[in-house]
Amino acid sequence: MSLKKNILELRKRKEKVQLGGGEKAIEKQMAMGKMTARSRIMALLDNESFTEYDLFVEHEGRDFGMDKKELHGDGVIIGTGTIYGAPVGIFAQDFTVAGGSLGLMHARKITKIMDHALKMRMPLIGINDSGGARIQEGVNSLAGYGEIFYRNTIASGVIPQISVILGPCAGGAVYSPALTDFVFVVDQISKMFITGPNVIKTVLGEEISMEELGGARVHAEITGNAHFFANSEMECFEQIKKLISFIPWSNTVRAKVFPPKEPKFKGNIEDIIPSDPKQPYDVRDVIKAIVDDSDFLEIQELFAANIVIGFGRMNGQTTGFVANQPLVLAGVLDCDSSDKAARFIRFCNAFNIPIITLEDMPGYLPGVDQEHAGVIRHGAKVLYAYSEATVPKITVILRKAYGGGYIAMNSRHLGADFMFAWPTAEIAVMGPEGAANIIFKKEIEEAEDPDKMRQIKVQEYVERFANPYVAAAKGYVDSVIEPSETRSLLLHAIEVSSHKDDQRPFKKHGIPPF
């Protein structure tokens, strides 16, 4: 009898707390076009897989009349669940409770699920929707942020960490997503900035809307802070699920292996590439002609589109792809594309995912803005990341491989395990035009018809050097292959490197050019 009473009491308490900020606040949240924290978790996780922790936690605020206020769950929901059967730790800030503001207990809940996810070696997903620090709790809320950042850093490279920005995420709060591996944003809903439009206006006199300062599109296209851009929350959750299907649960296990599938692409892979080396093509078509089921999950699609990164599967095994994109800025490396590629390479290396590099690039982007923005230290990140990586590293040179770009894009010299080149590959210090101008400067200047002489000399250079055979003669390229052999050779390369053991000298950690 009395047991029944206790159970009913529990149900009553649960029901009350699970409403978060109450009906009115929920209506307000919906009016903003946003889902509630609980419905987000339900939409993202497998049906009925969510188990909540710390539902009855109460806040610690004692000043400014906060002690009289009730904040259900202290504005954050935490727990564990599964996505396609893969276990994940998750927290979702509840904007309906005190604007999702972060107080001491709110932070304690988040750090609890972080510790749990790390210990259990499972991915962590954080849904951010918060007005920021709970000012009434003073330094306690700052302490909370710091403890979250610390755990983000400790967990980095051990478990995959995903941040989903579904509301404002401002000030110190932005640094937790920035420390995680993948950031998801939704158009019109996500807002991220260190200092908001009001402060910028007061201090600097610059006027800008929240959307233009730190909206989803800004972070997906310009800053590169976001990795996935969606038009709706539901689309965003589908993207997260897909990503989870590609990545391993932790750095000690492999990603789930799927049944092998042939690419959907039917046709000749060499037909994708124009015969004129100056004409562009979409390198993603080449990737889709290679990967299982032509299924390629592109990351940071809108940012630095001159390089393409993402995951595909080769015989069911997750593989990272890094490819120059001749369709955008001719596929040059610049500050942004270097950052983008380097970080992705480090993710793959940390989580034991082989890397396939498809190369077709004319070099680094020239320009004062690039030099002054530090293209040297940014570009160096690519060299560092490739050299540092001990996972299987395979390169296919499709067309151009010039100068520093040739070295940077996982060349043999940086430790590539397999170097393949299509017969269209041009491996040289620079393009034939530039090279001929320098090597044959005197002949061209002294000729009766310099333009004609230049053409002759360019042609001479093309015939002599603009091919893969000079590099192949030195063993820098292992094999010049027919394009149609690409997939089968890549599958072979991944298979024979499945037990790769590349020992490096002990160090605490390297010092990459951050």
Add this chain to the structure above:
Amino acid sequence: MSKQKHELVDFAVTARKYKTKLTKKFINRKFYVDPNPFEIESHIPGTIISLKVKEGDSVKEGKVLLILEAMKMMNKVLMPFDGTIKKILVTEGQRVPKGCIMIELE
């Protein structure tokens, strides 16, 4: 497809031109302009608190030209070399963006 073709432009990397698309960020990049030593620019956005010189003054190197308040700091803007104030383009109390030409010298 036709739209895609339309966006392709000639893009020179070293001596060769490639057909390719440009990014918004690349199109909107700032072009480098050689700084003119006779122009005093604001190095930070802020407010002109006080002007210490007038047009036509000859000023020794190192003398304070004006005070620019930015981020709650009073920044002294100094004369870079011995010269004359040709023109003053700002007034006291004016708020200036970064890179605004405040004073022309001779």
